[in-house]
Amino acid sequence: MASNTVCHRCLRAAVSLARSSQSASTASRRTFTSSSATRPSRRRSIHQAAASRAPAVEAARVSEPSLPYQDVRGRQSDKDAAAQRQPNRILLQPNNLFHSYTHSPAPEIRKRAAFMRQNAYCPHPDHQPTRAPVSPDDLEARKTGAMPPRHVSYECPDCGIPVSCSEEHFVDDYSSHLEICDTLRQINEDDHDLLSGRFFPEFEYPGPQIDEAQVNMTNWDTMLYSREFNAVNEARPMRQVTRLLTYPATIASVLHELSPYSLKDRILPEGLRSLSALRYTLHPPRTGAGIDIKGLRPNPPPVRLFILGARAESSLPREVWIQLAHLFPRATFHLIFIGPESMSNRDDEFPLPPRTPSNPFGAIVEDRLGGQMKISTYVEYFHTLHNAQHFYPYDPYFDCFMLFHPGLGHPASSHEWAETLPQLLETKVPIICTGYTEFDMQRDIAWVKEQARGEADLLMRPGENRFRSLRWDLNDLDPGDVSCGNWGVWAFRGKRYEADEYRGKQQEGTTGWEK
Incomplete structure (x- = not known):
């Protein structure tokens, strides 16, 4: 059966995985030395249990800041420091997860938006390319203009993520953005859900499997059910639990x-x-091993x-x-x-x-x-x-x-x-x-x-x-x-080479590489 507490390390790991995937398809997608140097890092806090968590309270109304997340000198605001000192405070309710990245109630997401504004470039075709495209679907391959590259600064009102350098370029290239806008909005809500401060029953993991119960490995639903995970009846908790x-x-x-x-x-x-x-x-x-001398078996x-x-x-x-x-x-x-x-x-x-x-x-x-x-x-x-x-x-x-x-x-x-x-x-x-x-x-x-x-x-x-x-x-x-x-x-x-009886010429394509 599942334990009665939720491990906060699972929640922090989900946030870390979401942040570490920011270099998924760039030149540093899987390089060993460069990907971690460009990401903002944060230290883990102490592993805490959630057994004594207080009942959920109404979310505090957070006004949109008139200034960015950090001032010119990089000092953290008092509001953000107070939010980090209250890790169990409920920030958002399930029906209020969509927020602009720049004006997010979560300090981590506002910091992420500032990172995007400083490093991500506008994908409009009128700009000059900033790197070599890495795939046929890379938006960088469309850039054939003469305008100098510019960082993103305009947020899409539908997904809340900075995607263009100006409103004019956003409107002009809206058809291309529309292909991923719904997915970006889903990412926005999932990121705010991880930092909402809610109780996460999907991060409760079951213990050992009894011998009489076989695991069904057909798909996620059958595997979680046969392993006696807590029932996940909504799409968003399912996305969060499968990420780990x-x-x-x-x-x-x-x-x-x-x-x-x-x-x-x-x-x-x-x-x-x-x-x-x-x-x-x-x-x-089964070897019939036991706890006595006669039951000893080599492992x-x-x-x-x-x-x-x-x-x-x-x-x-x-x-x-x-x-x-x-x-x-x-x-x-x-x-x-x-x-x-x-x-x-x-x-x-x-x-x-x-x-x-x-x-x-x-x-x-x-x-x-x-x-x-x-x-x-x-x-x-x-x-x-x-x-x-x-x-x-x-x-x-x-x-x-x-x-x-x-x-x-x-x-x-x-x-x-x-x-x-x-x-x-x-x-x-x-x-x-x-x-x-x-x-x-x-x-x-x-x-x-x-x-x-x-x-x-x-x-x-x-x-x-x-x-x-x-x-x-x-x-x-x-x-x-x-x-x-x-x-x-x-x-x-x-490839393994083994002596075998000759049975004629091997048919083309049987190794699987040609298919």
């Missing part, structure tokens, strides 16, 4: 024996071979999930990642977050541990997570750890790589994966990847196919992820760019 759970649910949906993906749905024969090995370990048969090692290029996912509340262990009750996990930005949004854990002979790479180890899960974080590149044989040997029965929005083929981040990809293929271990859009996935697949030079097998065809985030995210550096976490999923691994 999409990371463990995406992994489980591919590795679980009741996975919705099969040979009839995107899994290739080579993929079934690799996944069957992992599923054999994740769903072991298999934990399944290692290497999450490369970790950033926002490494800062998720551990209650979210423990849901992965509840979906595999007879298996143990060792989550390994690797990447120079794997400690983003974890300022309360700095400074990092020293590098000693027993801990040569300064790993942050969390081993008190209920007995089924252990988490290690390495602020380092994977190829450095691989060259040192830190995780050697790799076993396809116990190891799996997970890449959330890696940007393998992105022009700004592909060079950082050039040295890592051959090492991943060398392990012969399944590599699961997600992408923001269809174009993002196809660009990654084309880059892997080109770099691998025939030494990679496609395990799972690319397509929409059934457990993608239902919440849309806004790119603060480009208000016209919206995306959702883990929209698509696909998988590959290094």
